[in-house]
Structures are given as structure tokens and as C-alpha cells.
């Protein structure tokens with residue numbers, strides 16, 4: 001006889017510990033869909049039920065996709081009648097008729113019937129359009145940054161051209177970054193002897209093809225592990241870390257130099273120049289104050305590291321991505337420089353509890369967490385819109401980020417005034 005466990009019994013979820021199984025962020029599939037809809041000639045098909053389709057279509061258009069997502073009607077009746085593959089194939093045919101269609105990503109989501117869609121029953125190509133299945137169910141892919149990785153890996157697997165000579169002095173850089181960052185990174189790498197940089201994910205399908213013949217792959221964000229695995233199966237060197245802050249930039253430039261076998265003296269010269277510029281920025285505008293860095297973008301540890309190098313105290317960092325060897329160097333660095341807690345797959349309750357413990361001067365967080373801080377009169381900003389939306393990499397990125405943070409740290413009087421105003 002089956003054991004019946006009461007909901008309030010000892011095996012029931014704890015009231016105090018937040019549930020880590022369900023991410024407290026937007027639907028993870030949004031991350032992949034955002035990348036896939038932006039590619040020129042891409043006409044995504046989404047295989048899921050009507051509720052998910054409504055929400056994801058809305059969010060995708062909010063981010064300026066300017067194209068329709070084609071989807072089969074999958075309500076309860078269609079799911080029960082087993083018409084999922086047929087409906088999806090029909091949607092692919094419709095998407096392939098769009099003028100200039102070159103890519104049809106088929107995004108399958110949480111619904112069990114679509115998550116298990118057999119790839120071999122879908123066409124590989126219709127007309128000129130490649131059909132690529134991208135599986136991003138939220139019970140397996142726990143955050144929207146990690147869903148971006150799944151989409152990039154699927155496209156690299158299918159599209160990257162491995163025939164022909166490798167361009168040994170070229171590098172693929174992975175990560176959605178502020179538009180000025182690729183220009184700055186490209187300029188610095190070319191001074192070291194790099195012949196070409198390919199930034200993914202962008203608007204060009206051709207970039208995914210060229211990526212297969214690059215000399216190395218460098219994920220700028222620490223959640224591109226599936227894409228890294230693709231590169232490793234090709235035997236392509238992978239460069240960890242990112243050109244962030246003083247020490248992070250120096251280590252990253254050196255790693256790129258080693259991976260592409262560039263002239264070590266020239267590489268060192270560029271490292272020294274960048275270090276000098278970065279040090280000058282920190283010396284001219286050192287930060288002072290206690291900052292909590294929390295968000296759901298997966299880049300929070302790197303931001304925290306830059307702020308600590310600039311003089312801020314960052315006792316607590318949280319992120320929606322999971323723990324991974326890619327983030328470990330930043331975690332170790334932060335813990336060696338005063339950070340007490342680094343929380344992965346974070347929940348709002350954990351961030352709020354940190355607010356009680358650390359009494360910060362400034363908070364970067366999700367919208368609900370920033371609201372909690374503001375209610376207490378603490379300067380608080382939405383991480384994604386305020387911090388992750390400006391240049392970040394190399395010394396040029398440091399200037400933009402540190403100037404902004406230094407400015408916000410002077411605003412505590414205004415936040416206290418606001419709190420008093422609304423309390424009256």
C-alpha cells in the first residue's frame with residue numbers, strides 16, 4: 001500500500017527554505033527565443049500550448065523581434081489526440097513560405113508532449129531554410145541565460161562549417177553585450193595580432209557558419225557551457241574568463257594570446273597598456289560603500305568583481321544560473337576579496353534576507369528586490385536595465401560602469417527623502 005505523506009509532514013517543502021526547483025525568473029525559453037528571433041531570415045516555430053505561446057510572443061515582441069512566431073494550435077484536444085508532430089510540421093511549412101526564410105528554429109518548451117518531440121520526424125530543411133530543434137523546457141533549463149546557450153549550441157551544431165582551412169588567428173566571442181563592447185574588444189585584440197573576431201549571437205546566420213573555422217572560442221559570459229562543449233568536440237581551444245576589471249582583463253588577454261599562439265611580447269604590451277588605463281580609472285574615481293549585486297542575467301559575479309576592484313565592499317552576490325566551473329574563478333576571487341556569500345539559483349527571499357543582514361548603501365537587483373530596498377530608503381536599481389545595459393568590458397567598459405555606480409552611491413539622501421515622503 002502506498003504511503004501517504006501529509007503536506008504538512010516532515011517531507012513537505014520547508015516553509016522557510018525557498019524552492020530551488022522552480023526558477024524565480026521569466027520563462028527560461030524567452031532567452032533562446034530572443035536570440036533566435038533576432039537572426040535575419042529566421043522565422044521561429046514554437047511548439048507548446050496556447051498559454052505559453054501567448055506570454056512568450058508578448059515578451060519577444062516587447063524586445064523588438066518585429067516578426068511573427070508561427071505555432072500550431074495545441075490546446076488540450078490537440079495534445080490529447082497526438083497531433084503534435086503533424087501540427088508542428090504544418091507550422092514549419094508556413095514559416096518556410098516567409099520571404100527570405102533561411103532558418104526555422106523549432107522551439108519546444110515545457111509541455112511534455114512537445115518537450116519530447118522526436119527530431120527525426122521533423123524535416124532538416126524546407127526550401128532554403130534549415131530546420132533546427134531547440135529544446136528549452138523549464139524543468140531542465142532553469143534560467144533564461146542558460147536557454148541562450150542551448151540555442152547557440154544548437155545553431156553551432158547544425159550550421160558551423162568545419163570544411164576548409166582554419167583561420168588560426170580568429171576568435172569567436174559568445175555573449176549578448178552592449179553594442180560598443182564588440183568594437184572595443186575587436187580593436188584591442190587586433191592590436192595583439194588577432195585577424196578577425198566573430199560575435200555570437202548576432203543578427204547574421206553567416207557568423208554561425210564562419211564560427212566553425214575560427215582558431216578559438218571565448219564565452220564572455222559564464223553560462224555558455226553547451227556551446228563550449230560543441231567547440232571542444234571540434235578540437236577548438238576554449239578561453240575562459242572575460243576581459244573585466246584590471247586583473248580579469250589581463251588574465252583573459254593572456255589566455256587569448258596563448259590559445260591563438262600570438263606574439264607574447266606584443267600581447268604583453270597590450271596587457272600593460274590596458275592595465276595602466278584600468279588602474280588610472282580606479283585611481284581617479286575609487287568607489288566607497290557597501291553594494292549588493294543580485295540579478296538573473298548570469299553576469300552578476302563579474303560585475304561584483306569589477307566593483308570590488310574599484311574599492312566597493314560587496315558582501316553578497318546572487319544569480320539565477322547554476323554553479324559551474326565557468327563561474328568558479330570569479331567566485332573564488334570574490335571570496336578572497338571579502339565577499340561572504342555567493343548564491344546560485346537564487347530566490348527573492350534569499351536576497352531580502354541579505355538586505356537584513358548587510359544594510360547596504362546600494363542594491364542592484366531584480367525589479368521586486370529593488371522595490372523592497374527602495375521601500376527601506378536604500379538606493380536600488382534594476383540590474384538588467386541600469387547595469388547590464390552599458391559598456392562593461394576592458395578599460396572603456398570600466399569607465400562607463402564605475403562612473404555610473406559612483407554617481408548612484410551619492411544618491412542615498414534622495415532615496416531616504418522619498419521614503420519619508422511616501423511614509424507621511
Ligand code: SF4
Nearest residue numbers: 027028052109110138
Ligand atoms: S514554457 Fe514552461 S516556464 Fe515557459 S511559460 Fe510555458 S509552462 Fe511556463
